[in-house]
Amino acid sequence: MTSETLLSEMENRFRVNADGIFEAGNTNYWSNLNKEENKELIEALKSKPARQALREKQPWLENVIYSPKRQAGLELLELTGEETCIDYGCMWGALTIPLAQRTRFVLGIDQTLDSLRFLKARTLESGCGNVALLNADLKSMPILSHKAHVAIVNGVLEWIPESGTVELKKFHGHRAERTYQGSPRDHQKSFLIRVRENLVPGGKLYLAIENRYAYDMFLGAKDPHNSLRFTTILPRKMAGLLSRFQLKRPYVNWLYSFKELEKLLIEAGFSSVDSYLCFPDYRFPERIVPYSNDLADFDPFRGSATRQKLEKALFKIMRLRWLARSIIAIART
């Protein structure tokens, strides 16, 4: 498949808006920024380069979006430069741009139009002419006739069961009644089936997500998706009750263990899965270690002395891989 054919398909199937972004009739919103904040940022883009606008309006996001550390995991894909890729939930393009710089073509899909507007500005500024952007609901994502070689699902799977508007600052730890239909796992599995169906035979999926059984969850760390403690490690029903009690909504941002994630991917039709342990997390990884590694040479990443000692004991001495904080899975169709 060539990138031109995928681009042609996009042009034939979807309307292009004034910003040059394809639209598939989506109304969902998911962002770390509130709608008002996003509006301000997009307004600033009219007179300033993307990075400068971000630095002025939301300086805390600069490192999140631009840090070169974010792309370290892409090496696991062993890219040749000839690939066509789809970045699901691409947001501001932390991986879209690095991927575009290394491959033939990238389609970035996101359900928040404002995030794509920012990313569009970035692609124009960085001269990435090989990127197309599609605003679509990830849960009812189109199946494409022209398939990709690589799919990216980076910090997205756990949010798939959500719908409507999620303004993260108003969502984290805040009480808000929300209704959901169906099991979170079913939504996630359906999404992964669609991801797989958009890949060529032999295509690869890069999936990054927090580990349900990360050791710090047992120590009372807050779930980064809802600010509740212990929800990830509790049985799902108990986590649901806890969430209803504290946040007035069910617990749907399901995370998985290494084994559970592998099972989910196989059920979604992937033929093989290679799992990796990530330290300190998948967003800014300092160590990425194959699950099959014996960890004899594991060297804890810098942090507090206590954390280093704990990680050394858990991983180097006791080799409790299943307690790693984040997971990267490379699944093949």
Place this chain on the structure above:
Amino acid sequence: MARPLHHRDRPDMIELLNNCAHGKEVYTYLVTRGEKKYLRKTSHTIDGTFILDREARGWEWYQARRYPPPAPSRIRYEKRNEHSILEAEWIEGSKGLYTKGLGPNAQWIEQAIMHYREVWPRSDKNRVPLHGDFSLDNILFNSTGTHVIDWEHFAEEGGPWGFDALYLLFETLWSGMKGRSHLTSGETRDLRRLFKLLDKNSGLIGPIKKTPLKTIKEFIRSHQNFWGSQLEIKDCKLPVLLFSEAQTNQIDALINCEVAE
């Protein structure tokens, strides 16, 4: 010469060891193919590729001296625009721990100095290639001898003969002093002995022999382009610079005193 990488050389396993350490946009991985292991460094920026270019040149120079033909090349390097990938054979071995200071590392430093004397050629102009980070952390010792790794700061005809070996000596000394202002008698004895070993048969010439620490510091300060981002981050990435002027004079005097004896 470095051999190119081919797509058929896909690894069985890949592991991230270092992500943009010291502000450099260079990613370091351990790659396994069958029984063999490789250290892979990649970059996707012009600055990072400049660093890997230097590293590839450093490796080529070193392996021509250390592993002369017909030994097969130990590195492979490929560059496409601003994208670069370098793989070097993984070397198993023991390392000294520079934070422990001169005494516990004296044997390792001795071996490293002997290796330096064997590999680094002397030239009429007294300008020789510079490793630039000749630290105990970058020197491996195994049954086949001494192996210097991590050539990111390599500079051809970079500095006076002895620079790298003296840097090793002073960095380890500084780390062991842990903020003390004066050297212990043990440190003085080790420093003099190791300096003498390097200088044997008049290896050192000119200011680097008379005032070695002062010369090393001045050289680093006047050639900041060799170290770039390391100096921008903080001085302690090059601990030799942290010796005070008084300490520098004291150490140079101690060394000179012995040489004059």
